[in-house]
Amino acid sequence: MSKVKIITTEDGSHSLYHEELKETYHSFHGALQESKHVFIEKGIRFWRNKEGLPDFLKVFEVGMGTGLNALLTAQLAKENNISIEYTTLEPFPLENELISQLNYPDQSDDPKLKEIFKRIHQVAWEEPIELYPYFQLTKHRLKLEDYKIGKEQFDVLFFDAFAPNKQAELWELSALKKCYSLLKRGGVFTTYSAKGQLKRDLKSLGFEVETLPGPPGKKEMVRGVKQ
Numbered sequence: 001m002s003k004v005k006i007i008t009t010e011d012g013s014h015s016l017y018h019e020e021l022k023e024t025y026h027s028f029h030g031a032l033q034e035s036k037h038v039f040i041e042k043g044i045r046f047w048r049n050k051e052g053l054p055d056f057l058k059v060f061e062v063g064m065g066t067g068l069n070a071l072l073t074a075q076l077a078k079e080n081n082i083s084i085e086y087t088t089l090e091p092f093p094l095e096n097e098l099i100s101q102l103n104y105p106d107q108s109d110d111p112k113l114k115e116i117f118k119r120i121h122q123v124a125w126e127e128p129i130e131l132y133p134y135f136q137l138t139k140h141r142l143k144l145e146d147y148k149i150g151k152e153q154f155d156v157l158f159f160d161a162f163a164p165n166k167q168a169e170l171w172e173l174s175a176l177k178k179c180y181s182l183l184k185r186g187g188v189f190t191t192y193s194a195k196g197q198l199k200r201d202l203k204s205l206g207f208e209v210e211t212l213p214g215p216p217g218k219k220e221m222v223r224g225v226k227q
């Protein structure tokens with residue numbers, strides 16, 4: 001992919017602007033706020049509460065990008081003394097120099113965060129790596145379209161592709177169907193978009209769909225639970 005540059009969003013956290021797509025990697029109203037709300041609170045925390053607070057779960061992410069969602073997930077695992085296996089797809093990895101300038105590790109007093117963030121980006125692709133006893137990471141340098149579904153299924157799926165008007169193919173029924181197959185029964189699909197077509201498609205696949213309040217600056221978001 002072409003050039004990306006660092007921007008500062010309204011909550012002070014960084015994001016990236018993709019010049020060719022004319023699209024940001026996160027909400028301009030706050031990258032950190034958005035990731036925490038859509039993926040951590042409405043995704044992982046919701047699933048854990050629903051399932052009786054299990055101490056192990058498996059997360060799948062479409063679009064690793066800056067690694068912010070992976071970092072927040074590792075942080076949650078550490079703070080709650082639980083163990084998370086995190087699998088993520090990224091066909092267009094970012095340059096190390098760019099990653100090293102992102103201010104995500106500065107959002108907490110935990111000195112370990114910088115090291116975790118660094119390791120998320122440094123570790124090898126295509127193999128499970130135990131970054132910490134509480135966080136195992138598998139990064140695939142692949143498009144969702146090329147990811148082969150095996151037997152492995154996940155509890156929570158972070159759908160963090162570029163917006164439907166920028167990357168329509170990832171919001172088509174065939175892509176969403178793959179997400180459905182990747183989830184266990186009761187598994188949670190969560191995304192920042194609240195498009196009507198997305199909700200209809202998720203329902204048609206067998207998700208119970210909820211429209212939830214979005215993060216600051218965004219009215220709504222969507223969550224689906226696999227029935």
Ligand SMILES: C[S@@+](CC[C@H](N)C(=O)[O-])C[C@H]1O[C@@H](n2cnc3c(N)ncnc32)[C@H](O)[C@@H]1O
Pocket residue numbers: 001024025026035062063064065066067068069089090091092142143144145160161162163170
């Ligand atoms: C909205 S940004 C992701 C934000 C990311 N989760 C973060 O916190 O930085 C979308 C990401 O999806 C990646 N992507 C693009 N095409 C993809 C595809 N076909 N399958 C999976 N990921 C894709 C992009 O390179 C980009 O990193």
